[in-house]
Amino acid sequence: MYHFDEIADRVSEKSRKWDRKIIENNFGLVSEDFIPMWIADMDFKMPPELEQAFHAAISRGVLGYTYCYEEFYEAVIKWQSDMHHVTVEKEWVTLSYGTVSTIHYVIQAFCKSGDCVLMNTPVYDPFDSAAEKQEVRRIYNSLKLVEGRYYIDFETLRSQLEKYKPKVYLFCSPHNPSGRIWSLEEMTEVARLCKEHNTILIADEVHGEHIHYGEFHSALKLNEEYENLILVTSPNKGFNLGGLKTSYSIIPNEHIRNRFRKKLEQNSITSPNVFGIIGIITAYKKCRPWLAEVNRYIRGNYEFFQSYIEKNIPKLQVMKMESSYLAWVDIKKTGLTSGEITNLLALKAGVLVENGDHFVKDGEGYIRVNLGTQKYRVLEALKRMEEILNRN
Ligand SMILES: Cc1ncc(COP(=O)(O)O)c(C=O)c1O
Known part of the structure; x- marks a missing residue:
């Protein structure tokens, strides 16, 4: 077809x-x-459904300011529920610019100069540059290679969390590079350690729509117990919509969410790109x-x-x-x-x-x-x- x-x-x-x-x-x-x-x-x-939706927007003839309308929240909630088996509440969701931009805003919101950000290496380079550009220290937790598969070195991770007290852990799930899918046990341990050390866990789940072998677990499955979570995602990888520069976050914790939203407001990120919001809604509702x-x-x-x-x-x-x-x-x-x-x-x-x-x-x-x-x-x-x- x-x-x-x-x-x-x-x-x-x-x-x-x-x-x-x-x-x-x-x-x-x-x-x-x-x-x-x-x-x-x-x-x-x-x-083709996306092409039609964009054509329809063009043929309306005006591209004025838009807002985050109800259909967007409905599409995200249903997608997360159907695809990743998690329950999302509307108020947890915040539309933003690209996923990488969102990571920048998170670091701006939760770190000051001299603070530390932790990540598993090798890793998608913009994680590192996001931290570098905000002038925070980067702590690298090297992934261990065991029989051709990456594993998290929890012993080192524990000591890094204790020693550096990072404000944020940039966790790529599934991991880029390699495509490694983290098990629920591994993710639970990551979340538990973050909670214990008062570190915000940013789960970047943009690769979560291309699953080939094994089961992907949304970090929201951990949410009830570990509430220091910021999930960032978008259909940008799944449906190749990177050029729309639109993504969203899911933050169950009200305090963390408010602090993040304040940073978006300080950067005047308050209303969506007309095509970006159409892209998310259409991809999620019609393009499965x-x-x-x-x-x-x-x-x-x-x-x-x-x-x-x-x-x-x-x-x-x-x-x-x-x-x-x-x-x-x-x-x-x-x-x-x-x-x-x-x-x-x-x-x-x-x-x-x-x-x-x-x-x-x-x-x-x-x-x-x-x-x-x-x-x-x-x-x-x-x-x-x-x-x-x-x-x-
Ligand atoms: C882990 C990860 N996050 C984010 C992105 C880019 O997302 P966006 O285009 O929404 O900024 C990529 C692109 O390859 C990626 O691999």
Whole structure:
């Protein structure tokens, strides 16, 4: 029913992922037939229901100021209930700009200069820069690798919480990079420790809509017992709506919520982008079948990618992509650094991947490959990777 093999015109769209100048700035001079597998942005056309909803807004002919209307809350509450089996109350929900911007506001609201923010590394780099830009100290809890899967080092985590007393723990769930889905036991321990040390737990759940293997648990499942939670999420990854720059938070605790909202008001974030709110409502209310299909397609890409590499490029090892569309690949057997292999693939094969070293700390020895694209591109990239890596 959906045509994920169909090529979307990403160049006219002025996509950052596909823009030649931006690519040259990041990778150098690459061949004309480059395959971009870096930024977390998918190459599929949006669900037809979203296209219709945006057309309908345009055809009304006016784009004046809007407000957070009832349908938005209803859509979020129903989505969270149906997809993640949690009960959300309307007053817990606050619409905001992008998820990353929201993380910035949270840090502004709860930290002052010199305070600490904790995160598990390797991690999505904007977590780190959000803290850095607010001039707070970053404490890194390195994930432990056990038989090819990441685990939280709770012993170190406990001592870091005691020693640094971080105001905020930026918890990526599921984790980026790797796609690791945290178990309810792991999340309970994280929340318990945060409560014990009076640390606010920010759960970034933007990758929670692309679940492939295992069960995803919303942090709201912990809410009754551990109430220091700020959940941030959006349909921006699930439905590829990052360009709408809209997300929302769910904060059950009134005191925390008020403090956060005050910061939004201080930044004049008080009314939504017209298309952003339509995007959330429509994605959540009408596009569930599209999400199921896109997930099936992505899973197919991953399985193909993983088995091709296992058979033909044994120097690489793909971590099981439990969620997301971003494969995390161990490159250590190539004898190259992440930077060297990223350059080699870009400049000699036109395959643009994310350098593992960009993920704050502990990402050296890896690359991240975006599989949210047409299958024929995944195959072409694999052939080029095989050719160049098996030669060296
Ligand atoms: C963990 C995580 N949070 C947030 C984002 C971006 O969210 P937004 O586009 O809503 O700022 C990404 C994008 O890759 C991500 O991986």
